[in-house]
Amino acid sequence: MRPNKLRQLLQEGKPSISTHIHATWPSILEAIGHTGLYDYVEFVAEYGPYDLHDLDNLGRAADLYNLGLMIKVDYDTHRFVAQRAIGSGFGSVLFADCHNVEEARDCILSTKPDTPEDGGTYGVGTRRFAYMGYGGGVEYVQALRDVVVMLMIEKKGAVEQLEEILALPGLDMIQWGGADYSMSIGKAGQRNDPGIKATERRVIETALKMGVQPRAEIGSADEAKYYLDLGVRHFCIGTDISILFQWWKSNGDALRKVVEQV
Secondary structure, eight states: OOOOOHHHHTTTTTTEEEEEOOOHHHHHHHHHHHOOSEEEEEOGGGSSSSOOHHHHHHHHHHHHHEEEEEEEEOSSTTTHHHHHHHHOOOOOOOEEOOSSHHHHHHHHHHHHHHHHOOOOOOOOOOOOOGGGGGTOOOOHHHHHOEEEEEEEEEEEHHHTTHHHHSSTTTTEEEEEEHHHHHHHHTTTOTTTOOHHHHHHHHHHHHHHHOOOOOEEEHHHHHGGHHHHHHTTTEEEEEEEEHHHHHHHHHHHHHHHHHTTTT
């Protein structure tokens, strides 16, 4: 079984850089891999259509470039999708929409091996990451233990139970979700409201204090400084669909102005 790249970086206390994709076309992963700059890629499965074949194919493409893979999953289907993604070669899972500590615990345990020591719900499966290791041996169990678990902190209830969630065994990282949080407190669309930004800061500082690594989602390298000053060392920059939209809008506007001047 392949080493878990993000797990290794966390163990070594090193930073990580990633990017988001909505597309399931493996060539997008290959293009990212060609840059040689990213540690892992997050497939934002929560936001677009995909099937189980796509997960396997993304896993194969990532292997070619020693890229790690993360999947972001909906809460309602979190156990099924997380376990199938892990089986396809995804080494980390980002769980969305947890409202409380009970939901957070259930998400974490869905990635953990079904052993007396771990108490998880992931059993033995003949999936891509273990075709030649079927039987749930020591390496198989360790691969599941190495899966990196990240939770979105994006609901009012999750913020209210922040310390209890951060204390859960098996939680490695958290990601602030300002858009969902602003909606959940009745301030939809106001993610940059001073009070919401203060809550984000408190979430990050509390996570670091309790030994859970926060990750920041940013749109440009210039945005990293604020988070670096807080102690954040893990970043996810850009999203394929947003990158394409911005290029099309900017260059389409420029071209139209040139053409219409003729």
